[in-house]
Amino acid sequence: MNKPPSPFQEAHQVARLSRRSIVVAGILMATVACVVAPLGLSGIQQRYAISMDPQWQSCLPWSTFFVRYGKPRSIHAGELVLFRDKKLDPTGFGNLPAIKYVAGGPGTVMEIRKDGVWIDGKFWGRMWLLPWMRMIHVGSLPYGRYVVPPGKVLLMGTTPGSFDGRYWGFASVHRIYGEAWPF
Secondary structure: OOOOOOHHHHHHHHHOOOHHHHHHHHHHHHHHHHHHHHHHHHHHHHHEEEEEOOOOOOOOOOOEEEEEEOOOOOOOOOOEEEEEOOOOOOOOOOOOEEEEEEEEOOOOEEEEEOOEEEEOOEEEEOOOOHHHOOOOOOOOOOOEEEEOOOOEEEEEOOOOOOOOHHHHOOEEHHHEEEEEEEO
């Protein structure tokens, strides 16, 4: 006497496809993937990238970053941002991209003293590069107390040889065109 098939066995038998159907479905999916993938990758490549810092003496402790292009919704101290600024570019043309920490936004106090740079009363670092700076288009900030104005940010590196806001001042938020995360 034969047992009637269980509901699971019935469903499994109904879902069984012929080899021809499987081959046709596979070809169809591969065709769709070949057409859609380049379009999707193009969109991803326009928004995201892997960036490397080729400098021997970097301003940050990392050399590889995941980058998202586009203006950040908001900019906060402690974040890494991608920007371009004429003051950073030794050629003076302003087309070199750079990644720096946002050390402070509007209202942040930066004090440059003989013993180093202080941001909101906390020691950030020394002025190691000052004796070697000879970029006429930049100059360097004299000793003093500076307050970040509206629409500007203080961008800094963390290594002693970092060429950053302690030398060239504040950057416009309009120069920021992406966010970065270290690998």
